[in-house]
Amino acid sequence: MSVALSVLLCLLWTQTDGVRIGDPNQNRSEAPDVAVMADLSAVIRRVEPRFLSVTIDASLASEEKFMFLLRFGGTRQDFMVFTPQRPQPDSGFTADPSCDKLELPSWLEDKLKTEWTRQQMVLMREDLQRKYRRVKFTENTVDLLHSFTNCSGMDLIFGLNALLRTADNSWNSSNARSLLQYCESRRYRMAWELGNEPNSYEKKAGIRVDGQQLGKDFTRLRQMMSQSRLYRDAGLYGPDVGQPRDHRTDILGGFLQTGDEAVDACTWHHYYVNGRDTSLEDFLDPEVLDTLALKTNEVLEKVKLVSPGKPVWLGETSSAYGGGAVGLSDTFAAGFMWLDKLGLAASLGLDVVMRQVFVGSGSYHLVDDNLDPLPDYWLSVLYKRLVGPEVLKLRAFRGAAAGKRVRLYLHCANRKSYRSGAVTLMSMNLSRKPARISVPALVSGTVEAFVLQAERPGEEGLYSRSVKLNGDVLKMVDDKTLPELTGSRLPPAEHLQLPAYSLAFFVFTDAGAAGCL
Known part of the structure; x- marks a missing residue:
């Protein structure tokens, strides 16, 4: 194996x-x-049976109506705040919409697709300017997301906002507690993660969190989960650090010292190239593909040193960072990076690879704006069936x-x-x-x-x-x-x-x- x-x-x-x-x-x-x-x-x-997994970018919830296009991680995960708008039902009540009621009228689906195309341009401009507005989401977003994954036979990992901090720079868990309580009241079975690429918090939000504090934050979340009958044995994954570079390995090392027992798998992110200055030659370059092995071995060695036996996942990955490479990441050319990553990751010892993104903003998605399959979608389906x-x-x-x-x-x-x-x-x-x-x-x-x-x-x-x-x-x-x-x-x-x-x-x-x- x-x-x-x-x-x-x-x-x-x-x-x-x-x-x-x-x-x-x-x-x-x-x-x-x-x-x-x-x-x-x-x-x-x-590897895990769930080896090839996919992400749904949190940008889809930038306006709640776009969640209806699902028949979440990413950067905006850390700018989302759960804002309840209706009374919570009694703990014995379950009200997940049935699968046969999720279909939209064709006119509404077409309208949302058109609006989503425009919304993506707004989100891309915000990414380029590194201006991220706080996004409020309600029970409706959670209901629709859970229904989508449940009706599709998927396991859901929900990413919590880690940029809600207290005066002493520890994680403010009150918003997450409200969300967990709501999900428990609905009997929504899901796993959790906390934060997205903590190595970039300072760049994105002017907040610096070191690895040891991050581990303590995860330990706090695990303690909250242990108080829940439904989530005491649920999965918790993190810290979703960027690939090893400069101080990023220090964040991972510090996290493992204080938080390794809190998580069920250690997660990190990998992209080959910068989507804004790459080329077709990069997508076909064996030397570029081989960089995955170098980065993977760095992470595996660090995890083995502190927490031997801990599973390691690629919690987010695709061809090019920065939302992908326009005209490349959603074309046939991207398949070489994707299939090679699946083969190489399995052989190196990574247990799960989570593809960014099934649907969301950017150009590395698996389905297009009309929700029709792109080349990497077909490649993924064949991999699932044959391998x-x-x-x-x-x-x-x-x-x-x-x-x-x-x-x-x-x-x-x-x-x-x-x-x-x-x-x-x-x-x-x-x-x-x-x-x-x-x-x-x-x-x-x-x-x-x-x-x-x-x-x-x-x-x-x-x-x-x-x-x-x-x-x-x-x-x-x-x-x-x-x-x-x-x-x-x-x-x-x-x-x-x-x-x-x-x-x-x-x-x-x-x-x-x-x-x-």
């Missing part, structure tokens, strides 16, 4: 609109660009032509979709040329291939907001129905060619991997 399996099964891909098998009698002496050896005998790591939580050991031997631009990760296949023993190879080709790969499996086994390419070929296609699966453009059947996401079943062949600028999942259904049985 080790005797290496040395049987190499090879397939051939050609860059066409579909998937085709090459001539099995082709020249077998020609070496592939990448030869892969995998150990299928044991799992080296196992299991168990990580297998893989070694790739690359020729000069492939370099680091072919990146591969191996997991047991998702057992809800495939029989035990099946394995899934996640593959990506960041090069403009096809890559020939040898992959491990049983020679007689069948492979299901799911190859994602941009709607248009070549480098220009990387800016596309549409994606093809095995040659067919993915589109919703209607407002509620996903299309069939089926793979191409391939018989054994000699070599595999991963198309230029492509992402792929290869499921070896008959691998019989001992580690996956």
